[in-house]
Amino acid sequence: KLPAKTVERLSEYRRTLINCMNHGKEYIYSHELAQFHHKTAVQVRRDIMLMGFSGVQRKGYKVKEMIDAIGRILDYKNGQNVGIVGIGHLGTAILQYFTGKRPKLRVVAIFDVDEKKTGREINGVHCYHVDTIPEVVERENIDLGIITVPPEFAKETAEGLINAGIRGILNFTTVPLNVPEDVYLEEYDMITSLEKVAYFARG
Amino acid sequence: KLPAKTVERLSEYRRTLINCMNHGKEYIYSHELAQFHHKTAVQVRRDIMLMGFSGVQRKGYKVKEMIDAIGRILDYKNGQNVGIVGIGHLGTAILQYFTGKRPKLRVVAIFDVDEKKTGREINGVHCYHVDTIPEVVERENIDLGIITVPPEFAKETAEGLINAGIRGILNFTTVPLNVPEDVYLEEYDMITSLEKVAYFARG
Ligand SMILES: NC(=O)c1ccc[n+]([C@@H]2O[C@H](COP(=O)([O-])OP(=O)(O)OC[C@H]3O[C@@H](n4cnc5c(N)ncnc54)[C@H](O)[C@@H]3O)[C@@H](O)[C@H]2O)c1
Ligand SMILES: NC(=O)c1ccc[n+]([C@@H]2O[C@H](COP(=O)([O-])OP(=O)(O)OC[C@H]3O[C@@H](n4cnc5c(N)ncnc54)[C@H](O)[C@@H]3O)[C@@H](O)[C@H]2O)c1
Known part of the structure; x- marks a missing residue:
């Protein structure tokens, strides 16, 4: 089980990412996510690695993939x-x-x-x-x-x-x-x- | 200005202390407050010192005084x-x-x-x-x-x-x-x- 603070951050990232998706934004950089959430780039990159992403993406991370990755961590698959x-x-x-x-x-x-x-x-x-x-x-x-x-x-x-x-x-x-x-x-x-x-x- | 996390803790302590007062509990020990809030005794004692209390109280801290101390920090005196x-x-x-x-x-x-x-x-x-x-x-x-x-x-x-x-x-x-x-x-x-x-x- 992850710490409560980590679960909170993942939940908050997901809300932002869903918002991005609803506004047609398909890619996001870690520094953008960090800015949105007033977190350090270090913290966000650590969370991104936790989600299973590795390496820097040239045009940013695919928003939809990140939403799904968070879902695999936060959600119970049967609901x-x-x-x-x-x-x-x-x-x-x-x-x-x-x-x-x-x-x-x-x-x-x-x-x-x-x-x-x-x-x-x-x-x-x-x-x-x-x-x-x-x-x-x-x-x-x-x-x-x-x-x-x-x-x-x-x-x-x-x-x-x-x-x-x-x-x-x-x-x-x-x-x-x-x-x-x-x-x-x-x-x-x-x-x-x-x-x-x-x-x-x-x- | 205090950090946001400190303001949050003081606000949460005050809610607990008001509850204590409403239930006739006039004194509280730092370890009791720590238990209520799932915080370490160290953290709570640090916050208690921030409130202006020093030294250990034999029968605990006076709940009303602690509520007032938090008010002096959190509230704007004119409202x-x-x-x-x-x-x-x-x-x-x-x-x-x-x-x-x-x-x-x-x-x-x-x-x-x-x-x-x-x-x-x-x-x-x-x-x-x-x-x-x-x-x-x-x-x-x-x-x-x-x-x-x-x-x-x-x-x-x-x-x-x-x-x-x-x-x-x-x-x-x-x-x-x-x-x-x-x-x-x-x-x-x-x-x-x-x-x-x-x-x-x-x-
Ligand atoms: N953050 C949360 O956890 C959470 C939980 C529940 C609801 N919400 C949100 O809170 C908001 C209110 O929810 P609700 O269930 O009370 O909705 P509601 O429809 O019952 O109430 C909205 C009120 O705003 C008034 N209103 C409409 N346009 C307005 C305007 N331009 N300026 C001022 N007032 C206006 C309406 O007349 C109505 O009285 C919604 O945005 C909802 O999505 C958030
Ligand atoms: N945490 C917060 O920030 C916050 C904010 C607003 C309200 N509140 C609290 O949320 C609660 C609800 O507020 P509200 O404005 O919706 O109140 P409300 O009076 O509008 O609604 C209460 C509902 O509970 C029902 N109810 C009464 N007794 C019940 C019982 N024994 N079992 C099941 N249902 C019962 C009532 O029929 C009613 O539909 C209150 O305790 C209020 O103090 C908390």
Whole structure:
């Protein structure tokens, strides 16, 4: 397993490379990638070697090949299934944004308690009541869970997902969760992003 | 100015410490903070010295004092004003979540183009049409902008904010933005967070 920082960089490179591809840019030099990501040329070249490229390319690396190389490292070849719990403002934004973005990461089910949402399809994904998490996680082979419920339900939601067999959680509620050692937990709080902006924006 | 990684750690410590305070925990040891954040005791002790604490405390550091110490480093004492552009699913989630969380970071205005939203108060904050960004940014002394508009409007939104005088931007649209050297840009893409979960969750 690679270090988390390396996984992050590869993910970020891939986003940039997909952008390049969407804008018709077919080749990229390592120094361009380094500039985009404010990384040193040394770091980028090391990552490029990790991707399996060797030697300098005269007109740069083929963007499509680099995207595929990163995919071979980052993605699980059979793909992984994702469930989202809590389809409010944030959950809806994530569902709409993420759907279709990464072929190897599929949102296969979403969960809520609101009867106006459960039993319906939202953005083409079926919304189930949270009480069905045990059977739906098993039936749909859900590997990863995204938690976007109100803070007071964060812990019980995580427990429900873990008891159902989920081994990876992305928690947006900013409530600290205690998870077993064999569960990978990632959290994000926009406050930290904003505090960085606030700190560096002032003269 | 501190390095970005240090600012990030201080912000994350503060979130943990605020959580401690809300749960009645008044003292914390450096090794506890290290554990919470999966950092080495060495790193945490270095950060604690940076905060102005010296020497070991027998029953741990006073949580409230540490929160204040971080505030003296991270916050601008007069506070900074924040505007959010694009009050859809993501913008609304951020507005509701962030309001009141950090006394020195105040959302003073929000902007949209949707006539059902502009001219009204949402979560106690006045929603203006984006055409008024130049005058409202100046009148309300907005320092920082959060961009949560659809991707096709990301670039023009950033340009509008920068022309109006904003020097710090937090961009959630995942469209790459080119900003002048004196503008600080932070971006976030949940895909990178999810790809980390996906990578580390599988056996
Ligand atoms: N990490 C960040 O930067 C950040 C940013 C914004 C919001 N948030 C947090 O994200 C969460 C969602 O925010 P939001 O604005 O979308 O809230 P919201 O109130 O709009 O949505 C919450 C949704 O969860 C559902 N729900 C309620 N109880 C549930 C339960 N027990 N199980 C499953 N679903 C349940 C509700 O019916 C609703 O659909 C909150 O915890 C909020 O604090 C975090
Ligand atoms: N970074 C991430 O991880 C992440 C996650 C989710 C969504 N997103 C992105 O965030 C953005 C917002 O997503 P959403 O689900 O809230 O979308 P949305 O469609 O629900 O909301 C967009 C809002 O912007 C307003 N708007 C449209 N044109 C505008 C303009 N020119 N100026 C100002 N406001 C304008 C709309 O009226 C609406 O209120 C999108 O770009 C989406 O791709 C990013």
